[in-house]
């Protein structure tokens with residue numbers, strides 16, 4: 206992947222900075238947390254003062270990562286470089302980022318979403334990478350930085366979660382080689398997979414039952430409702446229900462799966478997955494969101510039932526019209 210001049214530029218900016226603030230996206234997932242923390246440990250090993258800013262808290266199942274307890278919703282405050290990782294547009298990084306990006310401090314974005322809007326002054330965006338964490342591994346190798354055990358553990362986590370434990374179509378030989386090398390540097394793969402893929406709260410398991418009882422499958426589309434009242438009754442959080450939409454897209458005959466998450470009476474968050482050859486990223490973009498061909502999302506200012514009525518006909522068109530590549 207021929208991005209050497211850009212990587213040189215990024216390395217130069219990082220080496221010239223002293224206090225670096227790293228942002229990642231709202232509702233952080235394994236690649237957001239793993240990339241930001243991995244980068245923090247890489248930079249600290251270079252003698253930099255690196256801090257993290259996330260608008261939303263770290264999910265329970267990612268708190269095993271070293272440094273997770275340092276993640277805060279913090280503003281720019283005397284930092285001389287801003288790094289934004291794994292979010293495809295400026296809005297995804299939250300309010301402190303919106304303020305920070307107009308401060309005059311240089312912003313560099315490193316991201317693997319093909320829907321990335323190139324909102325930063327320097328953008329290293331490459332949709333061929335399976336995870337942003339994989340890009341950061343290559344940045345470290347390119348720069349000749351040492352990768353300590355903590356950085357390795359965090360970066361491997363991003364690669365594991367964004368490939369759904371090496372099961373998605375974008376699980377390339379390169380990402381497998383990256384993770385193999387990260388395990389040589391101290392990443393503990395079995396621990397990562399246990400925490401990110403298997404561990405769940407009792408409330409989460411109860412929520413699965415509620416959500417699956419709303420399942421509908423029609424015209425190649427599977428969808429289900431994650432209702433606020435159900436979450437309240439079982440004591441689940443909005444972050445619970447992870448993995449549900451992936452479960453839905455695995456139903457035989459389903460090409461598009463959508464989980465409708467009721468945020469409040471006027472807001473519904475879509476979480477979408479598609480089978481190989483079917484692309485949900487444009488549907489997400491059309492509703493103001495983004496993502497990848499096989500995993501995308503958006504937030505709609507519509508009540509749950511209205512969101513379903515708006516989205517399902519378009520999802521059905523995608524599930525019907527596309528020609529699967531494999």
Ligand code: 5GP
Nearest residue numbers: 293476477494495496497500501502503504
């Ligand atoms: P998830 O369904 O796991 O929440 O999200 C799947 C993918 O879609 C992730 O790559 C995530 O970054 C992207 N995504 C989800 N919601 C949004 C959104 O509101 N805006 C953008 N730009 N991307 C989103």
Ligand code: MN
Nearest residue numbers: 236291337367
């Ligand atoms: Mn990612």
